[in-house]
Amino acid sequence: MRFFNLFLVCLLFFFVACNPNGVQKINPDDEGDSTAVSDDDSDADSADSDTASDGDHSDSGKPDADSSDSGKPDGDSSDSGKPDGDQADTDDPNNDNDVDPNPDEDNSTSPDDAEKCANAGGTWDSSAQNCYRVETCDDKPANSEWNGDSSYKVYYDVNAEAWEPGPAYATEYGDGEPQPCQYVCAANYGPKDDQCKPLCSAKFNGIDSMITIASEDAPSIVGLDSWTIEAWIKQSADELPDYQIYPVLRKGTSTSNPEYLLSGYYNGSQGNGYGLTASTYYSYQQYGNPKNNQVNATLNTFPEGWSHVAMVYSQETSQYGSGGWTTYKLTVFINGNLAKTGNYSGAPTFVPNNEPLVFGARNSDRYFTGLIDSIRVSNTARYTADFKPAKLSADDNTIAFWDFSGDAKDAKSGKYGVETKIQYSTDCKEE
DSSP states (O other): OHHHHHHHHHHHHHHHHHOTTOSOOOOHHHHTOSOOOOOTTOOOOTTOOOOGGGOOTTOOSSOOOOTTOSSSOOSOTTOSSSOOOOTTOSSOTTOTTOOOSOGGGSSOOOOOHHHHHHHTTOEEETTTTEEEEEEEOOOOOTTEEESSOSEEEEEEETTTTEEOOOOTTTTEEOOSSOOTTEEEEOTTEEEETTEEEEOOEEEEESSSOEEEEOGGGSOOOTTOSOEEEEEEEEOOGGGOOBSOOOEEEEEOOSSSOOSEEEEOOEEOGGGOOEEEEEEEEEEETTTOOEEEEEEEEEESSOOOSEEEEEEEEEEEEEEETTEEEEEEEEEEEETTEEEEEEEESSOEEEOOOSSOEEESBSSSSOBOEEEEEEEEEESSOOOSSOOOOOOOOOOTTEEEEEOOSSSOBBTTTOOBOEEESOEEESOOOOO
């Protein structure tokens, strides 16, 4: 019996000597036990991972797998073993609170240029990458036609989100390069007060403007018992020549002996008012001596605006007892008032020439400055006393008539004069 007891003591001593860790602590997590045996060093750290060398008899070198252990995830939302699948995690699944680095990839997007264009009411041109809308030009005036397109595009700046200005030339007269909303007046019409009005006068620049009528197409006064040559003219007082005859019309381009001549206004000599000249070239029937009959009418005040000027050749027969005599005279009328009369001695015979009839010039050294509305030559003495002048037109007594309604056509013959540096105007003598 003593021998058996001694054997047990030796066995216990041997066991203790072979196991330096002493008695092992039982882990409740591993066993499912709700009560743990505390280690003898009172270690309160449930997550110790240190070895047995620290003298802690409860440490086993194995984590206890509690909720903060890094050895094995327990599936909570902050573990690093696996992302939790929320929409903001793209680079660091361990950080639930990080900022999404690619917000454009989330659920909202900004409108593109095509959408901006549509929202502004425009049309998107994908090939040109621009936005536009089509605007229709305003109504063009009567008696005109488009000199370009009747519509135009206005473009939208998608960055500034604003429509760019339309063309500055919208709806205006022009005779240059065709552009949208540019109109030109129809033939024989011109621009005036944003409308197209009839052309009705010829403009002479005083430098090189003239209209030439061939001699065979010009009216002749030879052989007529009476006649009238008249015109509506418009000059500026500060552009008048000094005592020089600048013709409105002149039959004959040489410096002397015109068949007939009617001048524009000029400044009188030595500041003596203003003047106007009518002239014919004739020979005494009974003597055959050629002579000019020149009548110089004068006036004190320059007539601004349109002026009617006329030269009239007429005959008056007077009775004295059983006989009588005939008076031949050339009379100048200005705005319907008799300005000056020149009498012939005996019945004159007017001498023709074979030179052209020229409007607005003598030859190459004197040019009329101003407007001529119309010129009429008649085979009768239309005026023998003061009268109220009216706008001119052709009638049965008219030999030739030019109204300058956009060209140099004679309304009686249908033939055209040759224009040199002539412009036509809507500035006319009203009815």
